[in-house]
Amino acid sequence: MWSFFHKLGSPPWLYSISGAILRWLLPITLLALAVGAVWGLLFTAPDFRQGNSYRIIYIHVPAAVVALAGYYVMATAGAVSLIWKMKMADVAMKAAAPVGAALTFIALLTGAIWGKPTWGTWWVWDARITSMLILLFLYLGVIALYEAFDNKEAAGKACAVLTLVGMVNIPIIYKSVDWWYSLHQPASIKFTGDSTIDSSMLYPLLLMIAAFYAVFTCCLLMNMRAELVQRESRTNWVRKLAMQGRSD
Amino acid sequence: MYFESFDALIAMDGHGAFVWAAYLITLLVVATILVAPRRRQKKFLNQLAGELKRSQSSPSNSGKEVT
Numbered sequence: 001m002w003s004f005f006h007k008l009g010s011p012p013w014l015y016s017i018s019g020a021i022l023r024w025l026l027p028i029t030l031l032a033l034a035v036g037a038v039w040g041l042l043f044t045a046p047d048f049r050q051g052n053s054y055r056i057i058y059i060h061v062p063a064a065v066v067a068l069a070g071y072y073v074m075a076t077a078g079a080v081s082l083i084w085k086m087k088m089a090d091v092a093m094k095a096a097a098p099v100g101a102a103l104t105f106i107a108l109l110t111g112a113i114w115g116k117p118t119w120g121t122w123w124v125w126d127a128r129i130t131s132m133l134i135l136l137f138l139y140l141g142v143i144a145l146y147e148a149f150d151n152k153e154a155a156g157k158a159c160a161v162l163t164l165v166g167m168v169n170i171p172i173i174y175k176s177v178d179w180w181y182s183l184h185q186p187a188s189i190k191f192t193g194d195s196t197i198d199s200s201m202l203y204p205l206l207l208m209i210a211a212f213y214a215v216f217t218c219c220l221l222m223n224m225r226a227e228l229v230q231r232e233s234r235t236n237w238v239r240k241l242a243m244q245g246r247s248d
Numbered sequence: 249m250y251f252e253s254f255d256a257l258i259a260m261d262g263h264g265a266f267v268w269a270a271y272l273i274t275l276l277v278v279a280t281i282l283v284a285p286r287r288r289q290k291k292f293l294n295q296l297a298g299e300l301k302r303s304q305s306s307p308s309n310s311g312k313e314v315t
Contacts, residue, residue: 026282033278037271042249042257052260056270063274102281110270117266215278222285230292242296 009088011228012237018221026218032211039204047201056114058205061189062212064107067135068173070100070216074142075167078160088224090156091231093163094146095223099216101139108132119183127176128184131169138166 007013040058047054074096081089111129112122123129142159149155177186188197195202232238251257258264 041267041271042251045250046261051263053263053266055260055263055267059270059274099281102277106274106277109273113266113270117263215282219281219285222282222289226285226289226292229289229296233292233296238293239296239300242293242300245293245297 009086011088011232011235014088015225015228015237018225022218022221025214025221029211029214029218032207032214036204036208036211040208044201044204050118053114053117056110057201058208060107060110060114061205062209063103063110064132065209066212066216067100067103067107067132068170069213070096070103070220071135071138071163071166071170073216073220074100074139075163078163081156082160082164087231090160091224091227092220093142093156093159095220095227097139097142097146097159098223099219101136101143102219103212103216104132104136104139108136115183124183126182126184127180128173128182131173131176134169135166135173138162138169141166 036058041055044055046052074093077089077093077096080086081093108129111132115124116122142162145159145162146155149158177184189195189202189205197205229238229241251260258268260267
């Protein structure tokens with residue numbers, strides 16, 4: 001157990017194991033995305049009330065779900081780097097921010113596009129949408145704050161504090177559709193009780209959620225690898241890597 | 249397949265522009281976040297390889313390696 005944590009702190013070990021994971025995870029991710037998108041676009045019936053515009057659900061919901069999950073990853077990494085000063089946690093926190101920002105952006109944008117034919121408006125200052133916008137600003141804030149410091153250690157600390165303070169936003173996003181009933185519909189998938197979505201629509205949605213989790217994992221690992229070789233550029237293993245001219 | 253023709257698939261009963269725009273933008277963003285880190289890493293390693301080759305040819309910089 002402890003030797004695992006010890007290894008986790010070793011950059012060359014992390015670099016090689018993440019390379020091995022990506023070799024099979026990346027093709028599976030792309031396949032799952034393609035199958036899920038084709039399934040949702042071509043092989044499901046339109047929604048009884050919303051017609052074909054509901055097909056945006058297969059990217060909107062997965063992007064939003066994983067954007068939130070990504071924040072947990074970033075905040076956990078931030079807490080670990082703050083408490084135990086683990087360098088790899090700092091690398092993970094920095095690597096998660098751009099991926100989370102991109103997914104939040106997708107969720108907001110596809111939501112706006114979905115809103116136009118469904119609600120008749122691109123944007124409302126509804127609680128769910130506004131709290132997701134704040135999530136986007138939190139991700140962008142972490143990226144900007146990291147760049148603002150010359151001292152990387154101070155940057156890591158400041159970002160970790162920002163992510164932990166930003167955690168306040170997460171339960172608000174979850175509960176917003178129940179607390180403030182407005183245009184955004186409540187959750188269709190429930191862990192307890194029956195889901196209010198037909199199984200023919202549920203399966204491709206679950207596949208897309210899994211695919212987006214995989215996208216996040218791939219991007220997180222690739223960002224960490226890119227960050228690792230930059231931080232460790234003076235060590236022998238990175239120099240060897242550079243001289244070999246390969247990156248996997 | 250739900251749609252009866254290719255045209256019906258594109259039009260989606262008037263919702264086509266919304267659905268396809270949402271999927272296209274998502275595709276572009278996902279492709280970018282999947283490609284960008286690898287490109288950044290390759291660029292950095294190539295740069296580093298260039299620096300190392302240069303320092304090998306000039307002996308004054310040797311012996312600086314850190315393990």
